[in-house]
Amino acid sequence: MGISSSLNAGVAGLAVNAVKLATISDNIANSQTIGYKRADAQFADLVLQQQSGAYSAGGVRAYTFRDAGAQGALITTSSATDLSISGRGLLPVTDSAGASAPAGVDRNLLLTSTGSFSTDEFGYLRTQSGLYLLGWPLDASGNVGSPPRDSGAGLQPVRINLNQYSASPTTQIRLGLNLPASATAAGASGEPFDLPIEYFDNLGRRQSLALTFTPSVPAAGASNQWNVEIIDNAGDPLTPIGSFDVIFDDTPTTGGSLGSVTTGPGAAYDPASGRVTLTTASGPLQIDIGSPGGGSALTQLSSTFAPLAITKDGAPIGNLSTVQIDRRGVLTAVFDTGFRRPLYQIPIADVPNYRGLNAVGNQAFAVSQDSGDVYFWDAGDGPVGETIGFALSESTTDIAAELTDLIETQRAYSSNAKIIQTVDEMLQETTNIIR
Numbered sequence: 351m352g353i354s355s356s357l358n359a360g361v362a363g364l365a366v367n368a369v370k371l372a373t374i375s376d377n378i379a380n381s382q383t384i385g386y387k388r389a390d391a392q393f394a395d396l397v398l399q400q401q402s403g404a405y406s407a408g409g410v411r412a413y414t415f416r417d418a419g420a421q422g423a424l425i426t427t428s429s430a431t432d433l434s435i436s437g438r439g440l441l442p443v444t445d446s447a448g449a450s451a452p453a454g455v456d457r458n459l460l461l462t463s464t465g466s467f468s469t470d471e472f473g474y475l476r477t478q479s480g481l482y483l484l485g486w487p488l489d490a491s492g493n494v495g496s497p498p499r500d501s502g503a504g505l506q507p508v509r510i511n512l513n514q515y516s517a518s519p520t521t522q523i524r525l526g527l528n529l530p531a532s533a534t535a536a537g538a539s540g541e542p543f544d545l546p547i548e549y550f551d552n553l554g555r556r557q558s559l560a561l562t563f564t565p566s567v568p569a570a571g572a573s574n575q576w577n578v579e580i581i582d583n584a585g586d587p588l589t590p591i592g593s594f595d596v597i598f599d600d601t602p603t604t605g606g607s608l609g610s611v612t613t614g615p616g617a618a619y620d621p622a623s624g625r626v627t628l629t630t631a632s633g634p635l636q637i638d639i640g641s642p643g644g645g646s647a648l649t650q651l652s653s654t655f656a657p658l659a660i661t662k663d664g665a666p667i668g669n670l671s672t673v674q675i676d677r678r679g680v681l682t683a684v685f686d687t688g689f690r691r692p693l694y695q696i697p698i699a700d701v702p703n704y705r706g707l708n709a710v711g712n713q714a715f716a717v718s719q720d721s722g723d724v725y726f727w728d729a730g731d732g733p734v735g736e737t738i739g740f741a742l743s744e745s746t747t748d749i750a751a752e753l754t755d756l757i758e759t760q761r762a763y764s765s766n767a768k769i770i771q772t773v774d775e776m777l778q779e780t781t782n783i784i785r
Contacts, residue, residue: 362409363766419704437735473511517554526659554667
């Protein structure tokens, strides 16, 4: 019993060291593979139930795994869509079947630590090995809503060619303007001041508002009062879309700032926000003139008519120039007009046991029972790291360590072969005794 068990133990030793050699071979072969996670084999002894006065060798077995949670060194690239993670976590991806699956169907969820993504012929971001990047779509305001974070049900393949052209209508204008105080004093000419302001309509076309500031000239003293009339040249150029009267404060502490605002037909004023709301040919528009009591955008000081800081939101139609991904995982389309639109939120996946993930090839992993359930975090939140663009993660293989393991494995294999040789010689001696 002891001799035969020794033979079995030697054979088991050869088998497990062959497994160890296979993992070393994989690691060395993929030492330059971007995103590769080192494979390893750990041995565990087999203990058989022993009879009194006798011992039987149980042998050894091998357990293999890939250390998917290991962090490879980051290398800088020239592509904004080369993605890595600075810390714990994996990127959600899917295969070609998952990318083409209709909405509402569960896609094959895969995870990878890094990827050199580029657009394919349909505008999807994918690697050359066929992994498609997944993300949560954002609305026009950059909000993701409340997607499920314990599954990939809300994730969609990232597609950017649907936004090849984009425009953003103007909804707010800040009227940083000084009106001359001398124009409302007795004896002034009463001549109005005209101010054209460009804005963008819903189709990205350039339109203009014509603002006319008419001072109120009293018989004596100063009225500090102006009438503002607004015409939208995209509509009827002869009919104002709104008007309002402003009276400026002339007290020592808040002199020159808004004192009161009275709106006419077509305009509404909110003192809390300091905005006048109008309706243009393309929809509602707010003009920020400031709130009464100081710090207003619209002032009346002893100076010239000076449009100092007139700003607006919106942008004309533009061509998609590039895409960028920030540290929070927000993928933003950048257009040649300078306009930026957030498109997707790329979450970071986390599992309790990274060594329990199943390797499926192409540096991708699948969730298993041993890995535990997946949970998606915003990049930089909780235990996960931030997303890094213009960077890829190198292989976690250490060539020096692998060559050292190779020598040790070779010696262990030879030792187990020596056991089999020794058992063979002992059995030969037994055979010779019988003869």
